[in-house]
Amino acid sequence: MENEQKGSKNKLMTIMVVLMAVILLAGTIAVVIILRSSGGDEAASEPSIDEVLESSVDVAEMTTNLASDDFIKISFKIQTDSPEAMEEMTKRDFQAKNLIIQKLSEMTAEDLKGEAGKQKLTETLKTELNSIMQDGKVEAVYITSYIIQ
Incomplete structure (x- = not known):
């Protein structure tokens, strides 16, 4: 029974680590997209x-x-x-x-x-x-x- 609890804890820990990695990756991608889109607007708004x-x-x-x-x-x-x-x-x-x-x-x-x-x-x-x-x-x-x- 103790092994079953350790096994479920390991699975839960693995799932949490994977979810955290996915969230961090999505956040990083969102930040990059936002920074690029705002930088492009600034360049376009500069008058010639x-x-x-x-x-x-x-x-x-x-x-x-x-x-x-x-x-x-x-x-x-x-x-x-x-x-x-x-x-x-x-x-x-x-x-x-x-x-x-x-x-x-x-x-x-x-x-x-x-x-x-x-x-x-x-x-x-x-x-x-x-x-x-x-x-x-x-x-x-x-x-x-x-x-x-």
């Missing part, structure tokens, strides 16, 4: 350079004073999320320039040094420009020319 250009606005070179009594000549390209948002940003050009001048007048030449300074400026401008947008949003702000004197 032509789409970026179709939804971007150029801000012509501007000259303004900095808080450090230096002056800056700078121009930007503002990337929006759609052609409609680009049209809105084009109409709001005067507001965008006003925001840019306000932000630059608070900064010093030292604040704008290096990659970190420029990145901080573009992120700040992106946030500020998004606050005035109604029919879309600003995806990125790029500095296209830059001179401090």
Whole structure:
């Protein structure tokens, strides 16, 4: 009788191990499928350079004073999320320039040094420009020319 109990315990243990292996395999396959399908969507949702250009606005070179009594000549390209948002940003050009001048007048030449300074400026401008947008949003702000004197 003791052998029968050991035999049934061994069969039960074998069945449990097989079931666990099947569950783990199914879970692994599910994770791989989910990761591949979400990765493919991200690649497909990235806009092409032509789409970026179709939804971007150029801000012509501007000259303004900095808080450090230096002056800056700078121009930007503002990337929006759609052609409609680009049209809105084009109409709001005067507001965008006003925001840019306000932000630059608070900064010093030292604040704008290096990659970190420029990145901080573009992120700040992106946030500020998004606050005035109604029919879309600003995806990125790029500095296209830059001179401090």
